[in-house]
Amino acid sequence: MATNITFHPGNVTHAERCSFLRAQTGATLWLTGLSASGKSTIATALEQYLLHRGLHAYRLDGDNIRFGLNKDLGFSQKDREENIRRIGEVSLLFADSASLCVTSFISPYAADRELARKLHTSHKPALPFIEIFVDASLAECERRDPKGLYAKVRKGEIKSFTGISEDAPYERPQKPEIHIDADKTSVEDAVKVIAHYLIEKGIIKA
Structure with missing residues (x-):
């Protein structure tokens, strides 16, 4: 770990950044669910919806991130944890910049999702972390x-493989901010x- 480093705070506050955008405040929208649950499809449609409303939004996709930032990681439990830790940190930066960060990751472990949440809630000022459970049955x-x-x-x-193998469980969110029944809900309705x-x-204006 690096030791000879010092954190340099900027002169621009989070509130100041949000005031320039006027119609939004920064937040992370964390979509979680099994592989093929529809997370990425909903995330893509949500990003497009937000941008078409003139809002600043950016999507972080589980597969796409592994082509760059996390290309050194595999799928062991340790690597999965590091994968989500990094995304938690990156999404925090986007949220702090007053952007709406839409993430789409299986993120199977509750402790890892809670760590990402705590990064946001312990930030000064606290930043919204919205867990969205895209709940599709295994079938x-x-x-x-x-x-x-x-x-x-x-x-x-x-x-x-997550959700099937005994060594790769998916720990369902117990109290997500938003629960999407992906077996019955269309992508359009999920975005709504x-x-x-x-x-x-009050994260975006009507």
Whole structure:
């Protein structure tokens, strides 16, 4: 770990950044759920919706991040934890910049998601962290299987897979800010639910 470093605070406050944007405050929208639950599809549509409203938003996708920032990480529990730790830190920077950061990661472990939340809530000022549980049944995820991953698991080609393998559990969020029943909710309606929440909480203006 680096020791000869000093944190240099800037002169621009978070409130000042938000005041320039006027129609929003910074926040992280953390979409979590099984592979093929629809997280990325909803996140992509949500980002587009926010941008079309003239808001500043940016999406961090689980697969895309592994092509760059996290390309050195695998899928062991330790690497998964580090993957989410880094995303928690990056999303915090986006939120602090007054941007709406939309993240789409399986993030299977409750402790890792809680760590990302605490990064935001302990920040000064505290920043909104909105956990969005995209709750699709395992049967529905296997039916969709856009990457063919579940089929490979069933064939024994993938040995450890979240939600199926005993060594790779998915720990369901107990009290998410938003719960999306992905088996019954369209992408369009999911975006409406999230947008309504953001307006209700004053994160974006109606």
